[in-house]
Amino acid sequence: MKRHALFRIALLINLLNATAAFASVPRLINYQGVLTDAVGVVLEGAHDLAFSIYEDSTATTAAWTEVHSAVPLSKGVFSVILGGLTPITDEVFAGSSRWLGIGVDSSQETAPRMRLTSVPWAIRSAVADSARVAASGGGGESLWESDGQNVYRSLGRIGLGTANPVSSLHISNSNPDVTLDMTSASTDLGPEIVLSRGGLTQARVYWARTDSAVHITNPIRDGIIIKGNRLGINVSKPRAVLHLRDATSTAWLGDPTGLLVRPYRLSGRYDQYIPFGSYSVLDVSDSSSVAQRAIMGTSLKGTGGYFSGSQGVRAGGSDYGVYASSYKLNGSSNNPIGVYANVGAEPSVTSGSKYGLRGYVSGGASTNYAVYGYATGATTNYAGYFSGNVRVTGTLTKGAGAFEIDHPLDPANMYLRHSFVESPEMLNVYSGTCVLDANGKAVVELPKYFEALNRSYRYQLTCVGSYAPVFIAQEISGNTFTIAGGIIGTTVCWQVTGVRKDAYAQAHPIIVEENKSNDQVHKYLHPQLYNKSAENGVDSNDDN
Structure with a gap:
């Protein structure tokens, strides 16, 4: 190298x-x-x-x-x-x-x-780490000192915009005449900031030794007080995490457990309210068994709570993510709604999906409900009501089923309903008619997917107009089957059923008979049909 x-x-x-x-x-x-x-x-x-x-x-x-x-x-x-x-x-x-x-x-x-x-x-620059700064005049007498980390002065007052400071820190702006003073004028007060204008005090910020609290006041009201973990507005002694008082009233609106602010009553009438109602904030450290609501909105005519944003309301909790209740007042024509969702889009938005209500549940619970509805007490009860198409990609379990349409003979005045056809098996039904040829036979073609979808085929044949000993000459193969035994020109009605064998049907077969779980024993889907009270219903343990 x-x-x-x-x-x-x-x-x-x-x-x-x-x-x-x-x-x-x-x-x-x-x-x-x-x-x-x-x-x-x-x-x-x-x-x-x-x-x-x-x-x-x-x-x-x-x-x-x-x-x-x-x-x-x-x-x-x-x-x-x-x-x-x-x-x-x-x-x-x-x-x-x-x-x-x-x-x-x-x-x-x-x-x-x-x-x-x-x-x-450059050796002289090392002095800067512990220098005395802001020497005054030519004499070099120090006004400020530094210990290497802090810059300070021990005596005197500081004035900004004034040559005659009246407090430790006095900031003044002569146009308009606004001043800020920092002082400790009273033995009962700690550090104090005073904001003045035109020689009159406009606001004070101070710490009081008497109650060990921070006060923000003006000459008219108590203002804001911060004591420990409590915040009071227009009160002298906050009794909750947040405690408010109406600035125009001497009435206390709080209580020991929290805060309640009622809507303003106009003209002495109880039926006139400001559109946005009230809210309640409770001390979350309260361990009492009384039901608590961190935020509660109430308005008899208006909006109890209004939220706006990319996520209007985002809620989470150990029991309820969102809990909503509604009630109808006497004489009101409104239909109360617990949760109302209205989703729109700008006219230029032409793609993507919108959801008025979307439910998603995951985790290790014994049973998960993405959407759960319960209705009782009325003449007609709907746990869910859908006006439009409904798509279910899983298994639909029900007590009964029917279609309902406007009656074809009197659509203005009547409905027509038909019940579903039920079976313990997952059956598909195919039917049609055919005319026998010169050999008394007919070949029936089924959909191309028939054999891929079905197994365990069953046949029914009925002759129309005359009797013939028709039979299945060749069972389904290649999605076709052959009828024989008749005479030329005979019309035959046929029906074929098959049991589903697709991947979903095999993974989710219908369990025809099943023992109830321990928490559902002696519980009924419809207790009233067995002369049982509602407490004997399978839904009676759920909070409604």
Whole structure:
């Protein structure tokens, strides 16, 4: 390996304190040296030089590195500016000593490393770490002192915008006449901030020794008080986490457990209210068994609570994510709605899906309900009502089923209903008619998917107009079957049923008979049909 010797003949460091008061100091180092080979012969030409700064003379990890390519040498002399390619940050010179190492043409660094030292007058800059600042006049008497971390003064007052400060900190703006004072005028008060205008106090912020609370007041009302974890507005002693009082009334609207603000009553009438009603905030640390509501909205004519945003309401809880109730007042024509969702889109939005209500449940519960409906007590009860198409991708379990349409013979006045056909098996039914040919036969073609979907085929044949001993001459194969045994021109009605064998049917077969779970024993889907009370219903354990 070719070895080089480096004689460092000059080092000018312009990297000074970056936080100088009046100028931005360049973070650059002017470095010059002479490069020779191992026997002292100076080098010529261009060479790659790598400069690194270390915390000590033997450190293996550099705090900073910069490579200068093809540096020209004249009689071995070179000159470079360090920091122009890789910035030299404050952290590079954060320690008490630093060492410079130099590598030539990707070879090992020259030895030994050189310790970097201060430019003589830069030594004075070290005083800045513990300097006394803001000397006054030419005498140099200190107004401010510093201990290296804090800047402070022990005596006197500070005035901004005024030559006659009246408190520890006095800020004044003569146009308009607004002042801010920081003082401790009373023995009962701690630090105090006073906001004034036109010589009159407009607001005060202070800490009172008498109640160990922070007060924000104005000359008219008690204002805001913060005591421990309680916040009071227009009260002198908050009795809840949040305690409010009507600014125009002397009545207390809170109670020991929380806050209740009723809607304003207009003109002395109980039927006139501001559209946005009331809310209640309870102390969440209250361990009483009384039902608590962190936020409760009430409005007899209007909106109890209004939320707007990309997620209008986002709720979560150990029992209820969203709990909504509604009731109908006497004489009201409105239909109460517990939860009402209305989803729209701008006219330019023509793609994607919208959901008025979307339910999703996951986890390890014994039974999950993405949407659960329960209705009782009325003449007609609908746990769910859908006006439009309903798509179910899973298994639909029901007590009974029917279609309902406007009656074809009297659509204006009557409905027509037909019941579903039920079976303990997952059956598909196919039917049709055919006419027998000259050989008394007919070949019936079924859908192409028939055999892929069905198994366990069953047949029924009925002749129309005359009797014939028709039979299935060839069972279903290739999605066709053959009828024979009749005479030419005979019409035959046929019906074929098959049991589903598709992947879903095999994974989710109908369990015809099943024992009730322990929590449903002696419970009924329809207890009233067995002369049982509603408490004997399978839904009686659910909160409704």
